[in-house]
Amino acid sequence: MRSADPAVVSLQGISKRYGLTTVLDGVDFSLQPGTITGLVGENGAGKSTLIKILAGAESPTAGRVVLGGEPLPSTTGAVIQAGLSVIYQELTDVPDMSLLDNVLLGNVRSTAGVLRRAANRRRALDGLRRVGLQDVDLRTPIRDLTISQRQLAEIARCLVRDTRVLVLDEPTSALPERDVETLLGVVQGLKAEGIAVLYVTHHLAELFRIADRVVVLRDGALVADAPLSAWDERSLVTAMLAKDLEKAYPWQPRELGPRVLTATDVHAPGVRGSSVTAAAGEIVGLVGLAGSGRTELMKALSGVTPRSAGTVEVDGSRVRGGSIVAARRHGVLYAPEDRKREGLVLGRSVQANIASGDYGPISRFGVLRNGVATRRAEEFTRKYDVKLRSVHQAVGELSGGNQQKVILARVGERSPRVVFLDDPTRGVDVGAKSGIYGHVFALAEQGSAIFVSSSDTDEVLSVADRVYVLQAGRIVGEFDREHFDREQILHLAAGGNAQNGLQT
Template sequence: MQLTGAPQPTEPPAAAAARLRAERIGKSFGPVHALADVSLDVRAGEVLALVGENGAGKSTLLRVLSGDHAPDSGRLLLDGEPVAFGSPRDAHRAGLRVIQQEPEIVPHVSVAENVYLGALPRRGRVLDKRTLLGQVRADIERHGFSGLLDPRTLGSDLSPAQRQLVEILRALVGEVRVIAFDEPTSSLSDHEVEALFGLIRRLRDGGVAIVYVSHRMPEIFTIADRVAVLRDGRYVGDRRISQTNEGELVRMMVGRDLADMFVRDPREPGEVVLRVHGLTTDDVRDIDLEVRAGEVVGLGGLVGAGRSELALAVAGAVPLRAGTVEVAGKPVRLHGPADALRAGIGFAPEERKAQALLLRRSIRDNVSLAILTRITRLRVVRRGAERDLARRYVKQLSVRASSIEQEVGTLSGGNQQKVVLARWLARRPRVLILDEPTRGVDVGAKAEIYSIVNDLAAEGMALLVISSELPELLGLSDRIVVMHGGRVSGRLSRADATEERVLALAMSENSTAASATAENATGTGATT
């Protein structure tokens, strides 16, 4: 749920001089002011987190630092000396590196050649492969990525996480004075994140100035020394990490309190819509669960507890070994996702890019995907009806896009998630399962998604929401069901649910204690 056990960041000396300073940077694209009079600095031996909503100006600032964009006004100073970068190559020569969220990897050459592009060792005119492999093996070991990369692997065969590691290794070739990471953990596993954080700490301790951009608050409080906030292209302020908290940072980013993000209208749950009894698969065992009309049931637990596996089973994506699923009192025979869809079960998976969206297709195509049979006549899709439908939900959900014909892959994470939700609003399922609905989404878009969840529940939809963020789980849910080791370890009513109780159940090996908690929860208004 949150990163634990990692060394806490240390404060750099207060008198440390700025390694890199941005002074009154301005950048516009036509009438849009992406940056307006932004001044901030990062010191040698410091990790500065840079946070803000999508559109706050973080990526534009990084592109100015990397030489991709020339500022319209203001200047950059490196170790007190003014610098002007005409290209990324100029910034690289000066020791300033930016690791982008989407790495550019050459597909048909090896990891080793990707790492040393532009600096390949040669014997005369021939590539010295032995020296190159030795260098990259040494780099992989020195930077803590042993076992995660093979220098001989082709770029086309790399996973998204490995592509990110190659980009990091490439940035560390030569002298590094400043390095910026743009959402570096978005494709990394927990083990890879720990390896990356170990590297960042070593770079910091070696005197490198580090800028770290992330939407993930637990990461910021784990790795950063100081945090700077941008909002609407302007610098809001900065805080030492030891002297702030998530609530204050959210207020700085969006201008309102964290608690205000969770909208929840008073409502009384109706009849049971989804009933799961004795559900067993290869990954979960003997699951009993109910969700009522107008109710949001949160599903909590640690990574690997079986939450997503349960969702996949109810959505018909994995076979049942035992147990039953009912919708509105009628048994559902689940042979595949189409059976769940026909029964009124909608599912928005955790990996929206890989499992929910057609990234190269338009918003219109993605929104209409679940209701094509309803807008088809004589096997031909009625394009007018399709466009009207897409426009309606793009407007209702405030999807920020140039038009309904914009490719979904070009949207921000929050707007991509809204497109997924628009698809299910169009379909109107009886039950909607949301697996990590705000993962990779900025705080402003999170608030909008929370409002959508509230509206759906107010209209009588039954919602099962999986979240690894405890404040989100507590803020959205009418009840919380907690899993551990593929089983239900306890149930909590909204009144009884606290972060401590959810965590205790998530880590519980004691089924007796879990049962007692479940009985207590049932006695205070929760149902199974």
């Protein structure tokens, strides 16, 4: 590398079009060794597309990428060989294989056909040490590790391959809060080793902790590239959205109606005797660490999973357990956190996904009316600010955050009596987040009872009227908004004992 140009990667005039849609438009920037560069932008701004180009998975329509003084190779395998690795949001490990085999995946060295077992093992251990996993038994099947450990193992796998450039696409969006710190620490360690890091996130606070520089994409164009010291949270949001975001979650007192939902001593997979209530127009937060049973409770109450004991009443009548259809008849809906696996059929159109399971409004005498369905889908996607080309487009082509908005549009427009929103803002940009909570508040105003959870406890506390704290499948605390005590809530969620302030 020439000393005048310390960049290890440079993007020069990168553009990408899909048909008539321009997704990236003349993007220029570079990554330096030992530097963490943050990449931010609204949902659909083009971040993931840029990463796919860096990974060699997509080729640019115009422009070029230079890696270590050479043109970027054109296949993903060759890009990895050349020292650039990407950690995608979805894990790419092989669940049934051991930790050791996963870390060495695609990179087992041999001499004259003989595996160099000891040497390979040493390399794997070295990678694992650099991500803090040195104490985990190498024979453990990777599916037995936590999500956070699996993600760290993926990073270790990149390190074993002598990565000089590491790209991370929203690495903390699936991590429980307490593991975010660990990941940030690991990334800082890699920087200290001289690796060039590109870090994509919607959690701006993370960038203020670790980034040296932040690059902003807006509608596919690079609009800012400045050292961290030049930014504060407000200027960064303004650069992303091209407008000021006044207050993210404008909570206002609401008139609550009668009790809508009463769940008593519910037992279900991951739920060990939970009782909850909700009133019409009430926003009830579920707070708990990953694995505390937030998702499981929502699934049990909305008929996704069977209940082994306990009762659920909606508007005074019993709802049969274990049946989504029965729950839906009582106006109970669930919006899953894992949109890819449970929420959407990625290969089908946005319109089909919005209509799915609810053909009443778009059919007449049992015949589907396509024009009506299209108009309805168009109206919803406009209202929920889904960025797309057409409602006939496959939902899988939308950016992650926009897929999440499609799920919300589908749920929100059915005037539910009770709705369970499981981490509704996962992977959603700051602007869209406040938009989503705007819709949540509107739903509450219309009298729906809303349960909401998030991996971001502060977010739940800023929107909820009341919260339950969960731990190991049980409710260990309940707080009204006027008694919200962040420290105590976090303490309880982490398994601490109740002190003053608890009111059950």
